[in-house]
Amino acid sequence: MSPAKKTVEHLDVLVVGAGLSGIGAGYRLQTECPDKSYAIVEARDSIGGTWDLFKYPGIRSDSDMFTLSFPFRPWKAQNSIADGPEILRYIKDTAAEFGIDRKIRFGTRVVAADWSAATSTWTVTVEQDGKRSTLTCSFLYSCTGYYDYAQGHMPVWEGIDDFAGQIVKPQFWPEDLDYTGKKVVIIGSGATAVTLVPSMADDAAHVTMLQRTPTWIGIVPKQDKIANNLRKVLPPGLAHQVIRNKNVAYSLGVYELCQRQPKLMRKVLLGMSGKALRDDAALAEHFTPSYDPWDQRLCAVPNADLFRKIREGKVDVVTDHIARFVPEGIELKSGKVLEADIVVPATGLKVQLFGGVVPTVDGAPANVHENFVWQGCMLTGLPNFALCVGYTNASWTLRGDLTSRLVCKVINEMDKVGAASVVPVPDGPLEGRPLLDLASGYIQRALNDLPQQGHRGAWRVRQNYFVDAATTMRRDLHKTLRFDKAASEVAEPERATA
Incomplete structure (x- = not known):
């Protein structure tokens, strides 16, 4: 049968x-x-x-x-x-x-x-x-x-096997990683990098954000005061819809201005970053991209935390290209060596x-x-x-x-x-x-x-x-x-x- x-x-x-x-x-x-x-x-x-x-x-x-x-x-x-x-x-x-x-x-x-x-x-x-x-x-x-x-984008770098420190990919962050008192280099300037840098700065000995080119950054409040006030006086469903439409209109307005008036939005974004950074030379070198805003995705920095850590001296930004990895860190094309105990390649998806x-x-x-x-x-x-x-x-x-x-x-x-x-x-x-x-x-x-x-x-x-x-x-x-x-x-x- x-x-x-x-x-x-x-x-x-x-x-x-x-x-x-x-x-x-x-x-x-x-x-x-x-x-x-x-x-x-x-x-x-x-x-x-x-x-x-x-x-x-x-x-x-x-x-x-x-x-x-x-x-x-x-x-x-x-x-x-x-x-x-x-x-x-x-x-x-x-x-x-x-x-x-x-x-x-x-x-x-x-x-x-x-x-x-x-x-x-x-x-x-x-x-x-x-x-x-x-x-x-x-x-x-x-x-x-x-x-x-299963994997992010990982460029091929010469000498990476010679590096004596630890390579940590953001997509697979070890739960037991202890970076207290260590020198950290984060490669990249996108959303992952600008999130990691200020978050690690207080515990690490020092954090360096290494970027090939600058990225446009928009400073946003972590809390929406208008939204929180509306929720006090409106029913939850109505408040959510009003706030949602308000925020969609704002983000779409910023996007459209970037597309239609890129010179104006360059001034606006640079003005915000400059006010938070308080260093004109650093603004010009590290936070002024060659492309127009929203040709690539705009990075949001809540409460200007990245710039605050830079001002406090806990973070450096370096704009350069990687020549090779060496045992003590990363050698740049300029000849400078960035010493590192931990390198985080925040190099994209x-x-x-x-x-x-x-x-x-x-x-x-x-x-x-x-x-x-x-x-x-x-x-x-x-x-x-x-x-x-x-x-x-x-x-x-x-x-x-x-x-x-x-x-x-x-x-x-x-x-x-x-x-x-x-x-x-x-x-x-x-x-x-x-x-x-x-x-x-x-x-x-x-x-x-x-x-x-x-x-x-x-x-x-x-x-x-x-x-x-x-x-x-x-x-x-x-x-x-x-x-x-x-x-x-x-x-x-x-x-x-x-």
């Missing part, structure tokens, strides 16, 4: 990733598609994504929490710029409050995903404790973010979509770069598939929540018209443009691995939340999406008339 055939589990929707995006997706699926079965698979053993992974000193948001938090669960803490543990608690509490945590399968890594046109389903291969299994789903939603959790998995369609790998993004989330050539990618000039969650609501709308429309599959189809020729329009190194290195955006309409990835909020849920889905019935349903009439 042959053994019984094992039944493959089927879900209406499979969400990949239990970070900020995945928890938001779970909430929207429960409230807007309540009759759909779904699960969230998470490769790691905890909720939180980025905010659970990164443990380095001072880890915090560089977006205000009134826009980074979910619109359906107001941010209640006092700090607008919050630290990592505070954000992680918020995510976990949200998942528990709405029962989303019961839908998460931890330690479950997606290793393959294949779309079948014949069955209108995705077959997803997952790995748990070294063992692989498969399940199927009608819709696949990737909420894995856009960088590699490695961009990666869908956790590194290349989706296949009927067994053929999809060339993601040749595909166009519809509404910033669905891809041409990949039916019943969406990914969540946030804004580059504003909080991730603003677009993330819009995307999850749109995915729910598409799924409900499939039911309404009796479709088994849906795929974006251009309504005319498209001019290909980079998905993420930033000059940052981590973006430029990944351009050939990312899908493209178009130049108009639903194919353009706008960096304007107010425009997206007004248009995303009102767009005519049938103009740029093709809804198809199952292959078996299409074939049935042919067999009947044969």
Whole structure:
């Protein structure tokens, strides 16, 4: 007697990733598609994504929490710029409050995903404790973010093996690292570096921030006084919405001014930094970039903490290039040697979509770069598939929540018209443009691995939340999406008339 055939589990929707995006997706699926079965698979053993992974000193948001938090669960803490543990608690509490945590399968890594046109389903291969299994789903939603959790970007430096000290990567910060009384060199000038430097300065013997080129810095208050006052007089939900719109308008206004009036914004940003630094020579050498503001992402410094530590003499900034590592530290091209006990390469992220998995369609790998993004989330050539990618000039969650609501709308429309599959189809020729329009190194290195955006309409990835909020849920889905019935349903009439 042959053994019984094992039944493959089927879900209406499979969400990949239990970070900020995945928890938001779970909430929207429960409230807007309540009759759909779904699960969230998470490769790691905890909720939180980025905010659970990164443990380095001072880890915090560089977006205000009134826009980074979910619109359906107001941010209640006092700090607008919050630290990592505070954000992680918020995510976990949200998942528990709405029962989303019961839908998460931890330690479950997606290793393959294949779309079948014949069955209108995705077959997803997952790995748990070294063992692989498969399940199927009608819709696949990737909420894995856009960088590699397993490794960051690490340049190749001559002599790095000769260094007698310790190399510590921010993405994998050792919990037992003791840097008290030690000389620390942090390589980089982005968000990670400007967070680490002031956070380590009080305990380390000295901290040096080594950068190749300066980065634009915006000084922001850690607490939003207007927001905190509004919360005293308005109901929580209304206060959250008012504060959220206020902060979106402010950040969008800064971005637009940077794009339209770069000379003016250079003066504004340099004026803020100069007032905090109180050293014109250092301002010119270390904090005056050659590029315009927001050609790369602006770094937020809460309460000017970086500049305060520089003034106190606990931090130096060096603008130079690395020639090689030597036993005692780093030799620069200028000939100077920076002595170090610990070197932290805060050299950026490695961009990666869908956790590194290349989706296949009927067994053929999809060339993601040749595909166009519809509404910033669905891809041409990949039916019943969406990914969540946030804004580059504003909080991730603003677009993330819009995307999850749109995915729910598409799924409900499939039911309404009796479709088994849906795929974006251009309504005319498209001019290909980079998905993420930033000059940052981590973006430029990944351009050939990312899908493209178009130049108009639903194919353009706008960096304007107010425009997206007004248009995303009102767009005519049938103009740029093709809804198809199952292959078996299409074939049935042919067999009947044969």
